[in-house]
Amino acid sequence: LQMQESGPGLVKPSETLSVTCSVAGASIGSISSYWGWIRQSPGKGLEWVGSVFYNGSTYSNPSLKRRVTISRDLSKNHFSLNLHSVTVADTAVYFCAGDQYSSSWWVSWGQGTLVTVSS
Amino acid sequence: DIVLTQYPGTLSSSPGERVTLACRASESLSGNFVAWYQLSPGQAPRLLIYAASRRAAGVPDKFSGSGSGTDFTLTIARLEPEDFAVYYCQHYGGSPLFTFGQGTKVDVK
Numbered sequence: 001l002q003m004q005e006s007g008p009g010l011v012k013p014s015e016t017l018s019v020t021c022s023v024a025g026a027s028i029g030s031i032s033s034y035w036g037w038i039r040q041s042p043g044k045g046l047e048w049v050g051s052v053f054y055n056g057s058t059y060s061n062p063s064l065k066r067r068v069t070i071s072r073d074l075s076k077n078h079f080s081l082n083l084h085s086v087t088v089a090d091t092a093v094y095f096c097a098g099d100q101y102s103s104s105w106w107v108s109w110g111q112g113t114l115v116t117v118s119s
Numbered sequence: 120d121i122v123l124t125q126y127p128g129t130l131s132s133s134p135g136e137r138v139t140l141a142c143r144a145s146e147s148l149s150g151n152f153v154a155w156y157q158l159s160p161g162q163a164p165r166l167l168i169y170a171a172s173r174r175a176a177g178v179p180d181k182f183s184g185s186g187s188g189t190d191f192t193l194t195i196a197r198l199e200p201e202d203f204a205v206y207y208c209q210h211y212g213g214s215p216l217f218t219f220g221q222g223t224k225v226d227v228k
Contacts, residue, residue: 036217038164038217038219040158044221045207045219045220045221045222046156046158046164046207046209046219046222047219048215048216048217048218048219051216051217059216061215061216062214062215063215095163095164097164102169103211104151104152104154104169104170104211104212105152105154105166105169105209105211106154106156106164106166106209107166107175109163109164109165109166110163111161111162111163112163
């Protein structure tokens with residue numbers, strides 16, 4: 001299973017951050033599969049952002065105050081994160097992660113993509 | 120919210136040594152939902168341990184996990200150069216759905 005993030009690199013404050021994760025080696029729609037986003041701000045630890053189940057159900061971290069939208073494209077086998085109304089505090093490396101069978105931990109990870117929020 | 124506190128923040132050790140990293144939860148957890156990860160610069164994070172004590176596929180047996188209730192540990196039996204990294208514990212369940220500790224950095228003494 002391989003995962004690869006892609007993103008804009010730079011986003012302006014108040015705009016929407018959009019990153020996409022392309023998955024190879026598994027279908028993101030396969031039963032029991034679970035996919036998500038975790039971020040790491042500079043000098044800080046890991047923070048769960050949100051997740052999407054194989055059936056399309058989504059969950060997000062309440063600390064992000066409903067700014068998170070996670071969507072998926074089964075035909076392209078990728079899923080995306082939109083984080084709205086960003087501030088400099090949203091500057092981070094965004095990792096996508098997932099697994100075909102478990103929803104309790106993150107088996108496979110991408111390398112991460114750095115997104116900087118700056119004017 | 121569940122808070123995971125990892126200690127020490129930094130652990131300075133030498134190759135060949137045995138180290139134990141701790142993760143303490145603010146309330147009792149089901150060990151079935153505790154995992155450990157390794158983060159090395161420039162690399163994708165790596166799942167080491169899941170369900171508190173089960174090694175993930177391909178993880179060498181020098182890594183072991185244990186614990187229950189509020190206290191969980193990750194032990195590295197013999198440090199090798201590639202093991203100098205940052206380690207995170209993680210819990211699934213509650214709000215937020217996934218909680219990570221703040222990390223323990225294992226560096227060279």
